[in-house]
Amino acid sequence: MALKKAEEYITSIKSLGLEAYVMGEKASSLHEHPLIKPSLQAAAATFACAFSHDTRDLFRVQSSLTGEEVNRFTHIHQSNQDLINKVIMQRHCGNVTGCCFQRCVGLDAANAVFSVSYECDREHGTHYHERFREYWSRIQREDFMVDGAMTDPKGDRGKRPKDQRDPDLFLRVVEQKPHGVVVRGAKLHQTGMLNSHEMIVMPTMSMRPGEEQWAICFALPTNMTGIRHIYGRQASDTRKMENSLLDVGNPAFGGQEIMTVFEDVFVPEERIFLNGEVDQSDKLVERFAAYHRQSYGGCKTGVGDVLIGATALIARMNGIEKASHIREKIVEMIHLNETLFACGIACSAMGGPTLAGNYQIEMLLANVCKLNVTRFPYELARLATDVAGGILGTLPAAAALDDPEERPFLEKYLSSAEGVSVTDRMKVLRLIENLVVGPGAVGYLIESMHGAGSPMAQRIMIGRQGDLESKINQVKQLLDIS
Ligand code: SF4
Ligand code: FE
Numbered sequence: 001m002a003l004k005k006a007e008e009y010i011t012s013i014k015s016l017g018l019e020a021y022v023m024g025e026k027a028s029s030l031h032e033h034p035l036i037k038p039s040l041q042a043a044a045a046t047f048a049c050a051f052s053h054d055t056r057d058l059f060r061v062q063s064s065l066t067g068e069e070v071n072r073f074t075h076i077h078q079s080n081q082d083l084i085n086k087v088i089m090q091r092h093c094g095n096v097t098g099c100c101f102q103r104c105v106g107l108d109a110a111n112a113v114f115s116v117s118y119e120c121d122r123e124h125g126t127h128y129h130e131r132f133r134e135y136w137s138r139i140q141r142e143d144f145m146v147d148g149a150m151t152d153p154k155g156d157r158g159k160r161p162k163d164q165r166d167p168d169l170f171l172r173v174v175e176q177k178p179h180g181v182v183v184r185g186a187k188l189h190q191t192g193m194l195n196s197h198e199m200i201v202m203p204t205m206s207m208r209p210g211e212e213q214w215a216i217c218f219a220l221p222t223n224m225t226g227i228r229h230i231y232g233r234q235a236s237d238t239r240k241m242e243n244s245l246l247d248v249g250n251p252a253f254g255g256q257e258i259m260t261v262f263e264d265v266f267v268p269e270e271r272i273f274l275n276g277e278v279d280q281s282d283k284l285v286e287r288f289a290a291y292h293r294q295s296y297g298g299c300k301t302g303v304g305d306v307l308i309g310a311t312a313l314i315a316r317m318n319g320i321e322k323a324s325h326i327r328e329k330i331v332e333m334i335h336l337n338e339t340l341f342a343c344g345i346a347c348s349a350m351g352g353p354t355l356a357g358n359y360q361i362e363m364l365l366a367n368v369c370k371l372n373v374t375r376f377p378y379e380l381a382r383l384a385t386d387v388a389g390g391i392l393g394t395l396p397a398a399a400a401l402d403d404p405e406e407r408p409f410l411e412k413y414l415s416s417a418e419g420v421s422v423t424d425r426m427k428v429l430r431l432i433e434n435l436v437v438g439p440g441a442v443g444y445l446i447e448s449m450h451g452a453g454s455p456m457a458q459r460i461m462i463g464r465q466g467d468l469e470s471k472i473n474q475v476k477q478l479l480d481i482s
Helices: 006-013 037-047 080-097 104-125 130-140 237-241 278-317 324-349 363-373 377-387 407-413 423-435 439-450 455-465 468-479
Strands: 021-022 024-026 060-062 067-070 147-150 172-177 179-192 197-202 217-219 227-230 256-269 271-274
Touching: 006 037, 037 080, 080 324, 104 130, 104 147, 104 197, 104 271, 104 278, 130 271, 147 179, 147 278, 172 256, 179 197, 179 217, 179 271, 217 256, 271 278, 278 324, 278 363, 278 377, 278 423, 278 439, 278 455, 324 363, 324 377, 363 377, 363 455, 377 423, 377 439, 423 439
Parallel strands: 021 227, 147 197
Antiparallel strands: 021 024, 060 067, 172 179, 179 256, 197 217, 217 271, 227 256
16 A cells, blocks of 8 residues: 555654764754654654545645556656645644645655656657656655755855855766766755655756756665754753653644755766756756745645634634724735735646646746745734733743743733633744744745745746737737837
């Protein structure tokens, strides 16, 4: 059976024996580590949903490669409905976890590599597409989680890869061998890398003639010799090590971002999907980024739902839910959140087939989706902060509830509307805090700004795809201007 249960997924990840540097030391029992376990649980939710009564039909789909039933997180999209279902699925996962559940990057990478490898073969006579189909069929059969690795460190942003003082600042091929290549470099901001079985590595930007060594795309297991993972920390993350779930805000789930370093790692040829074809790198970057910009129309709205729910609940607990200005703010949050969702659905509904046969979203609308994502979650966070009140930033520690001297004062002076327990009120405040300034803000805010490309990248694409000339011509026609 090609579908893993959540427990089977967790067992299989643990069996990889992955190692990582966490907070300055090599961590043992990585997935029991209090900083990492919540992110593993969030990723596991993507497996659990394929077995849950309410969502199994959404999360299960027949594979176009193997004919078997697979998890939609490994699916090669076959229709506009598949693209729409992806966004709905991501929103659901955001609802369930209230954070980044990490599994979308591999899905987005696979769909981009699927079409680009096909087109590369047609233009260059290479044999990447068949290789990729075989590779991805195995991923589907095993129901693996795959990281999609794109972002290079980039060094001096004003210089091309070959002009950097250190050429490794863009991941590159350092040696071509008879049956593979040796690569060196790093990938930053790797979402869910330590919770993944495999990774697909792609170039970070469009490469030019003369930059062949940086135009490389391949797959490797995450536990490959020569690869090192360095854990990226998040705001207030050490609260996860304090044994107080209340102060963490999101008690069960969290995101994960990793710096992954490749020290002269051999990649066998059956795992290479681009090697020096610089003219294909642009397409690969654009398509992966566009799929991930669509993804945010799902996952960020799912987390947005959680923030809206928490904001409405704290307003109720504070006894102000009926105040007109509060209702107005909640409506504004819903409006912004649904606008993001509408963009995710729109770019899916307007997508179409690639030459390879899988479905690609409509690029302009995917970029509009992501540009909105760089703004709206910040506005939602501002409104949530406004409604929640100043106590959001000054709340005593959960440990105060266990202290017999402090607790009576908390019970007395943090009480709010009739029947609301102080502990429950603190839980909701901490969840909001988690999302607006705590560890959840990494996924909900900073990643909304920079994930799948910073705002300027979307503006450039919108400028390119907005088809300004045809708009000018429409006006000329309307006014009879030659
Ligand atoms: Fe998925 Fe969203 Fe996390 Fe990206 S940020 S991996 S789209 S949940
Ligand atoms: Fe992301």
